[in-house]
Amino acid sequence: MTAEPTIESLRTPPPPMIEASGLRKRYGDFEAVAGIDLRVAPGEFFGLLGPNGAGKTSTIGMISCVLPVSAGTLHVAGLDVQRNDREIKSLLGVVPQNNNLDPDLSAHGNLISYARFFDIPRREAERRASEVLELVQLEERATARIDELSGGMARRLVLARALMSDPRLLVLDEPTTGLDPQARHLVWRKLQQLRERGVTMLLTTHYMEEAERLCDRIAVMDNGVIIDHGRPRDLIEQHAGGPVLQVRSLDGDTARLRDTLAAPLANGARLEEVGDLLYIYGLNDADSGRAEALIDDPYRISRRHANLEDVFLRLTGHGLQE
Numbered sequence: 001m002t003a004e005p006t007i008e009s010l011r012t013p014p015p016p017m018i019e020a021s022g023l024r025k026r027y028g029d030f031e032a033v034a035g036i037d038l039r040v041a042p043g044e045f046f047g048l049l050g051p052n053g054a055g056k057t058s059t060i061g062m063i064s065c066v067l068p069v070s071a072g073t074l075h076v077a078g079l080d081v082q083r084n085d086r087e088i089k090s091l092l093g094v095v096p097q098n099n100n101l102d103p104d105l106s107a108h109g110n111l112i113s114y115a116r117f118f119d120i121p122r123r124e125a126e127r128r129a130s131e132v133l134e135l136v137q138l139e140e141r142a143t144a145r146i147d148e149l150s151g152g153m154a155r156r157l158v159l160a161r162a163l164m165s166d167p168r169l170l171v172l173d174e175p176t177t178g179l180d181p182q183a184r185h186l187v188w189r190k191l192q193q194l195r196e197r198g199v200t201m202l203l204t205t206h207y208m209e210e211a212e213r214l215c216d217r218i219a220v221m222d223n224g225v226i227i228d229h230g231r232p233r234d235l236i237e238q239h240a241g242g243p244v245l246q247v248r249s250l251d252g253d254t255a256r257l258r259d260t261l262a263a264p265l266a267n268g269a270r271l272e273e274v275g276d277l278l279y280i281y282g283l284n285d286a287d288s289g290r291a292e293a294l295i296d297d298p299y300r301i302s303r304r305h306a307n308l309e310d311v312f313l314r315l316t317g318h319g320l321q322e
Contacts, residue, residue, distance in 0.1 A: 108133070
């Protein structure tokens with residue numbers, strides 16, 4: 001018989017879903033993850049933001065217990081990944097970058113086959129398969145083979161498969177890459193529903209709108225380290241401020257543009273250059289108007305709200321997509 005919970009046990013908060021301290025991952029002489037600290041609370045939607053090669057995939061690999069830890073400590077749901085990998089894997093659902101579905105099985109068959117890895121009884125697997133197919137709006141495509149599904153349907157099926165084990169932690173590695181806007185928004189709605197159910201989610205993405213819209217907090221990674229972390233809107237306000245002027249150079253005339261804009265830039269504005277674009281931060285309304293009047297070409301200059309791409313640019317000096 002299960003013991004009744006004590007008052008003290010009820011007062012004790014659950015451990016973090018993910019807790020890393022000094023976490024490192026080395027491949028020979030190359031250090032992909034260079035001593036990061038990370039803490040994700042139960043029920044939180046957390047994003048890892050960074051370009052290819054930042055260390056995100058290695059971090060996810062260690063959290064998912066598919067890559068060994070080189071140094072530091074890492075716990076998932078209070079369990080040590082170096083000692084309790086089997087228990088941790090039973091708590092996870094993983095949506096990988098690629099659609100690694102079995103082409104010889106139907107959509108429904110892929111789910112039932114996956115359930116066997118978790119020793120889920122057949123009757124329960126059938127129930128869960130029906131439930132997750134309905135969640136991702138694929139119930140009418142249950143008997144379809146994988147090559148009969150669109151790209152968006154296949155991504156939703158990969159998400160459904162990850163949910164078959166009723167995971168406490170859902171790891172999402174670029175879940176909407178390659179999807180058209182309509183399919184992407186549908187996946188977003190499904191992820192928001194899962195968050196409302198209390199599922200903890202760890203997301204990597206190159207889509208700024210995705211991270212800003214879905215994540216409670218994000219960590220910005222580059223060169224294997226976490227540069228900053230916090231709520232998306234807080235990071236945008238801290239590092240990018242208000243409106244941003246975006247100026248396009250033509251025929252390598254960046255130096256001339258800087259001279260043209262010298263007066264509006266004199267009042268403490270910050271300028272970053274990426275390729276043929278200049279990003280200007282910290283202009284007041286009057287100086288923004290002066291800059292736009294000086295260029296006087298809507299193709300070359302535009303004003304927009306700051307976003308997470310600007311945060312990454314300000315923190316690292318290069319764009320997220322590089």
